Amino acid sequence: EVQLVESGGGLVHPGGSLRLSCAASGFTFSSSWMGWVRQAPGQGLQWVANIKRDGTEKYYVGSVRGRFTISRDNTKNLVYLQMDSLRAGDTAVYYCARENGSSGYDYWGQGTLVTVSS
Protein backbone atom coordinates (compact mmCIF):
# COMPACT_ATOMS: atom_id res chain seq x y z
CA GLU A 1 0.00 0.00 0.00
CA VAL A 2 1.36 3.38 -1.01
CA GLN A 3 1.70 5.80 1.89
CA LEU A 4 2.94 9.36 2.05
CA VAL A 5 3.25 10.93 5.48
CA GLU A 6 4.16 14.59 5.87
CA SER A 7 5.64 16.14 8.99
CA GLY A 8 7.33 19.32 10.11
CA GLY A 9 4.52 21.83 9.91
CA GLY A 10 3.80 24.35 12.62
CA LEU A 11 3.70 28.01 13.57
CA VAL A 12 6.57 30.20 12.42
CA HIS A 13 7.16 33.95 12.45
CA PRO A 14 7.43 35.93 9.22
CA GLY A 15 10.96 35.68 7.90
CA GLY A 16 11.50 32.36 9.61
CA SER A 17 12.28 28.92 8.24
CA LEU A 18 10.74 25.48 8.35
CA ARG A 19 11.60 22.13 6.83
CA LEU A 20 8.85 19.75 5.81
CA SER A 21 9.47 16.05 5.37
CA CYS A 22 7.49 13.42 3.51
CA ALA A 23 8.08 9.75 4.24
CA ALA A 24 7.15 7.45 1.38
CA SER A 25 6.47 3.72 1.45
CA GLY A 26 4.78 1.03 -0.59
CA PHE A 27 6.41 1.82 -3.93
CA THR A 28 9.85 2.18 -5.49
CA PHE A 29 10.55 5.72 -4.33
CA SER A 30 13.62 6.26 -6.50
CA SER A 31 11.54 5.62 -9.63
CA SER A 32 9.07 8.46 -9.04
CA TRP A 33 9.12 12.20 -9.41
CA MET A 34 7.70 13.78 -6.26
CA GLY A 35 5.89 17.05 -5.71
CA TRP A 36 4.58 19.45 -3.12
CA VAL A 37 1.17 21.11 -3.45
CA ARG A 38 -0.28 23.60 -0.98
CA GLN A 39 -3.73 24.84 -0.10
CA ALA A 40 -4.29 28.06 1.79
CA PRO A 41 -7.23 28.07 4.23
CA GLY A 42 -10.49 28.03 2.29
CA GLN A 43 -8.65 28.33 -1.02
CA GLY A 44 -7.75 26.13 -3.97
CA LEU A 45 -4.76 23.96 -4.73
CA GLN A 46 -1.44 25.49 -5.74
CA TRP A 47 1.45 23.50 -7.14
CA VAL A 48 4.66 24.43 -5.31
CA ALA A 49 7.57 22.31 -6.53
CA ASN A 50 8.66 18.96 -7.88
CA ILE A 51 11.84 16.93 -8.11
CA LYS A 52 13.12 14.33 -10.53
CA ARG A 53 13.72 10.72 -9.56
CA ASP A 54 17.45 11.21 -8.96
CA GLY A 55 17.16 14.77 -7.64
CA THR A 56 18.98 16.33 -10.59
CA GLU A 57 16.03 18.43 -11.77
CA LYS A 58 13.89 20.67 -9.59
CA TYR A 59 11.12 23.07 -10.53
CA TYR A 60 9.27 25.71 -8.53
CA VAL A 61 6.28 28.02 -8.81
CA GLY A 62 7.45 31.60 -9.23
CA SER A 63 6.21 32.82 -5.86
CA VAL A 64 8.53 30.47 -3.93
CA ARG A 65 11.53 30.29 -6.25
CA GLY A 66 14.64 31.41 -4.38
CA ARG A 67 12.99 30.89 -0.98
CA PHE A 68 12.00 27.21 -1.03
CA THR A 69 14.21 24.23 -1.83
CA ILE A 70 12.98 20.75 -2.63
CA SER A 71 15.29 17.80 -2.10
CA ARG A 72 15.14 14.05 -1.61
CA ASP A 73 17.01 11.18 0.01
CA ASN A 74 16.44 8.00 -1.97
CA THR A 75 18.24 5.93 0.66
CA LYS A 76 15.64 6.94 3.26
CA ASN A 77 12.60 7.34 0.96
CA LEU A 78 12.20 10.94 2.04
CA VAL A 79 11.40 14.14 0.19
CA TYR A 80 11.90 17.52 1.83
CA LEU A 81 10.74 21.08 1.38
CA GLN A 82 13.03 23.64 2.98
CA MET A 83 11.11 26.89 3.35
CA ASP A 84 13.02 30.10 4.12
CA SER A 85 11.99 33.75 4.32
CA LEU A 86 8.46 32.67 5.05
CA ARG A 87 5.60 35.10 4.53
CA ALA A 88 2.02 35.22 5.73
CA GLY A 89 0.95 34.23 2.22
CA ASP A 90 2.75 30.90 2.63
CA THR A 91 0.24 29.84 5.28
CA ALA A 92 -1.34 26.65 3.96
CA VAL A 93 -1.69 22.92 4.25
CA TYR A 94 1.24 21.41 2.39
CA TYR A 95 0.69 18.10 0.63
CA CYS A 96 3.32 15.71 -0.63
CA ALA A 97 2.27 13.80 -3.75
CA ARG A 98 3.66 11.19 -6.11
CA GLU A 99 3.86 11.96 -9.81
CA ASN A 100 2.92 8.99 -11.96
CA GLY A 101 4.72 9.99 -15.13
CA SER A 102 2.35 12.22 -17.06
CA SER A 103 -0.61 10.64 -15.33
CA GLY A 104 -1.03 13.15 -12.57
CA TYR A 105 -0.50 13.06 -8.84
CA ASP A 106 -1.89 9.64 -8.04
CA TYR A 107 -1.10 9.47 -4.33
CA TRP A 108 -1.27 12.24 -1.76
CA GLY A 109 -0.31 12.55 1.87
CA GLN A 110 -2.64 13.82 4.56
CA GLY A 111 -1.00 17.24 4.57
CA THR A 112 0.80 19.29 7.19
CA LEU A 113 -0.28 22.78 8.24
CA VAL A 114 2.17 25.65 8.08
CA THR A 115 1.09 28.88 9.73
CA VAL A 116 3.18 32.02 9.27
CA SER A 117 2.16 34.62 11.79
CA SER A 118 3.63 37.02 14.30
Next chain:
Amino acid sequence: SYEVTQPPSVSVSPGQTASITCSGDKLGDTFVCWYQQKPGQSPVLVMYQNNNRPSGIPDRFSGSNSGNTATLTISGTQTMDEADYYCQAWDTKIFGGGTKLTVL
Protein backbone atom coordinates in the same frame (compact mmCIF):
# COMPACT_ATOMS: atom_id res chain seq x y z
CA SER B 1 1.77 33.69 -16.46
CA TYR B 2 -0.47 30.86 -17.64
CA GLU B 3 -3.94 30.69 -16.13
CA VAL B 4 -6.54 27.96 -15.97
CA THR B 5 -10.13 28.95 -15.26
CA GLN B 6 -13.00 26.95 -13.76
CA PRO B 7 -16.53 28.03 -12.83
CA PRO B 8 -16.74 28.51 -9.05
CA SER B 9 -19.81 26.35 -8.72
CA VAL B 10 -21.97 23.85 -10.57
CA SER B 11 -25.26 22.42 -9.36
CA VAL B 12 -26.91 19.22 -10.53
CA SER B 13 -29.84 17.06 -9.49
CA PRO B 14 -29.17 13.47 -8.46
CA GLY B 15 -29.13 11.18 -11.47
CA GLN B 16 -28.46 13.99 -13.90
CA THR B 17 -25.26 14.82 -15.77
CA ALA B 18 -22.78 17.34 -14.41
CA SER B 19 -20.21 19.02 -16.61
CA ILE B 20 -17.30 20.95 -15.14
CA THR B 21 -15.17 22.97 -17.51
CA CYS B 22 -11.57 24.07 -17.37
CA SER B 23 -10.32 26.75 -19.75
CA GLY B 24 -6.88 27.92 -20.75
CA ASP B 25 -5.02 29.07 -23.83
CA LYS B 26 -4.31 26.03 -26.01
CA LEU B 27 -5.16 23.76 -23.09
CA GLY B 28 -5.80 20.99 -25.58
CA ASP B 29 -2.07 20.86 -26.32
CA THR B 30 -1.33 19.35 -22.90
CA PHE B 31 -2.68 16.60 -20.73
CA VAL B 32 -5.26 17.61 -18.14
CA CYS B 33 -5.87 15.85 -14.84
CA TRP B 34 -8.84 16.20 -12.52
CA TYR B 35 -8.94 15.86 -8.75
CA GLN B 36 -11.84 15.49 -6.35
CA GLN B 37 -11.53 16.90 -2.84
CA LYS B 38 -14.10 16.44 -0.12
CA PRO B 39 -14.09 18.60 3.02
CA GLY B 40 -11.21 17.82 5.35
CA GLN B 41 -9.69 15.27 2.97
CA SER B 42 -6.72 15.16 0.62
CA PRO B 43 -7.36 15.43 -3.11
CA VAL B 44 -8.06 12.26 -5.09
CA LEU B 45 -7.10 11.81 -8.74
CA VAL B 46 -10.24 11.03 -10.75
CA MET B 47 -9.01 11.57 -14.31
CA TYR B 48 -5.59 11.64 -15.94
CA GLN B 49 -4.30 12.25 -19.46
CA ASN B 50 -7.59 13.96 -20.32
CA ASN B 51 -9.85 10.92 -20.35
CA ASN B 52 -8.36 8.06 -18.34
CA ARG B 53 -9.82 6.89 -15.04
CA PRO B 54 -7.55 5.58 -12.28
CA SER B 55 -8.42 2.23 -10.83
CA GLY B 56 -11.39 2.50 -8.49
CA ILE B 57 -12.95 5.57 -10.08
CA PRO B 58 -16.50 4.82 -11.27
CA ASP B 59 -17.14 4.80 -15.00
CA ARG B 60 -19.72 7.58 -14.60
CA PHE B 61 -16.68 9.89 -14.62
CA SER B 62 -15.36 10.81 -18.06
CA GLY B 63 -13.19 13.52 -19.51
CA SER B 64 -12.28 15.35 -22.68
CA ASN B 65 -9.83 18.04 -23.74
CA SER B 66 -9.74 19.96 -26.99
CA GLY B 67 -8.90 23.46 -28.11
CA ASN B 68 -8.98 25.72 -25.08
CA THR B 69 -11.35 23.68 -22.91
CA ALA B 70 -11.21 20.49 -20.89
CA THR B 71 -14.37 19.00 -19.44
CA LEU B 72 -15.03 16.57 -16.62
CA THR B 73 -18.43 14.90 -17.03
CA ILE B 74 -20.20 12.98 -14.32
CA SER B 75 -23.12 10.96 -15.63
CA GLY B 76 -25.81 9.80 -13.25
CA THR B 77 -24.42 12.06 -10.54
CA GLN B 78 -24.74 10.73 -7.02
CA THR B 79 -24.82 12.61 -3.73
CA MET B 80 -21.41 11.13 -2.90
CA ASP B 81 -19.98 13.07 -5.84
CA GLU B 82 -20.58 16.38 -4.08
CA ALA B 83 -17.10 17.85 -3.66
CA ASP B 84 -14.63 20.39 -4.97
CA TYR B 85 -13.09 19.51 -8.32
CA TYR B 86 -9.79 20.85 -9.61
CA CYS B 87 -8.30 20.56 -13.07
CA GLN B 88 -4.54 20.65 -13.61
CA ALA B 89 -2.68 21.44 -16.80
CA TRP B 90 0.08 18.88 -16.62
CA ASP B 91 2.83 20.65 -18.58
CA THR B 92 2.82 23.68 -16.28
CA LYS B 93 1.40 21.84 -13.24
CA ILE B 94 -0.97 24.77 -12.77
CA PHE B 95 -4.30 24.07 -11.10
CA GLY B 96 -7.59 25.70 -11.90
CA GLY B 97 -9.30 27.60 -9.13
CA GLY B 98 -11.66 24.76 -8.36
CA THR B 99 -15.37 24.10 -8.85
CA LYS B 100 -17.73 23.29 -6.01
CA LEU B 101 -20.17 20.64 -7.24
CA THR B 102 -23.47 20.64 -5.40
CA VAL B 103 -25.84 17.72 -5.83
CA LEU B 104 -29.38 18.66 -4.82
